Amino acid sequence: MRKLIIATRNRHKTRELAAMLGPEWMIEDLSGYTELPEPEENGRTFEENAVIKALAASHALKGLVLADDSGLEVDLLEGAPGIRSARYAAEKATDKENRDRLLGELSRLNHAAGQPITARFRCAMALAEQGKVLATFCGRVEGRIVLAEAGTGGFGYDPLFIPDGYSQTFAELDAGTKNCLSHRARAMEPAMAWLAARGAAETATGSGMERAVRRAASEPTRPRPRWIRS
Ligand code: ITT
Secondary structure, X not given: OEEEEEOOOOHHHHHHHHHHHOXXXXXXXXXXXXXXXXXXXXXXXXXXXXXXXXXXXXXXXXXXXXXXXXXXEEHHHOOOEHHXXXXXXXXXXXXXXXXXXXXHHHHOOOOOOOOOEEEEEEEEEEEEEOOEEEEEEEEEEEEEEOOOOOOOOOXXXXXXXXXXXXXXXXXXXXXXXXXXXXXXXXXXXXXXXXXXXXXXXXXXXXXXXXXXXXXXXXXXXXXXXXXXXX
């Protein structure tokens, strides 16, 4: 079983990523590492923030680390809340407070009734190990915002977002459907291909204990020195 540290304290993200990765991965997130300081997410893009989170965790912890930075962009709001999605209403805002701020901002605009409020979720992921970034991946899902919350599943802005091709919000759709078409799923697809390729390369060349065990198994048994009595 391979181990992956998810550099997040958002248990919803952990749950979604664990479902995508499947049972062959042992997942650990940062919820058990209360002593680790939260890095300042001062990047200008989702990708920069994903790298900041991945490096911070990877400097502190051994092993392969995956960070996810994600958020919602609403065209009418010129891309807001964007990289500030988690802190839109306030620094430690709840999901509900953030959704209320979004609806408040939209209600102040002269939006033509019947016109869709186009939006997208974006996700950037960064993989790191031993304090170095190994790769980054991006995904997005296009859709529209509804002005009344619908559904109780998911998290964050899910009750306000309908993905293109569907008539229900992410919070109404079942978790399996969201996990197939979400921004996170689309970033995870190339990330999983990368992880699979690395796993295959490690198996081919062998590493650490595994390599030693394989070498020992393939070495011919040495003749015993004469002085060892049988
Ligand atoms: P970590 O930094 O610990 O990973 P976070 O929740 O602060 O947790 P982000 O900085 O990436 O993570 O902010 C993501 C915010 O964007 C999240 O809090 C939601 O408000 C929103 N968001 C991201 N993905 C979402 C999704 O799948 N559904 C709904 N909202 C989402």
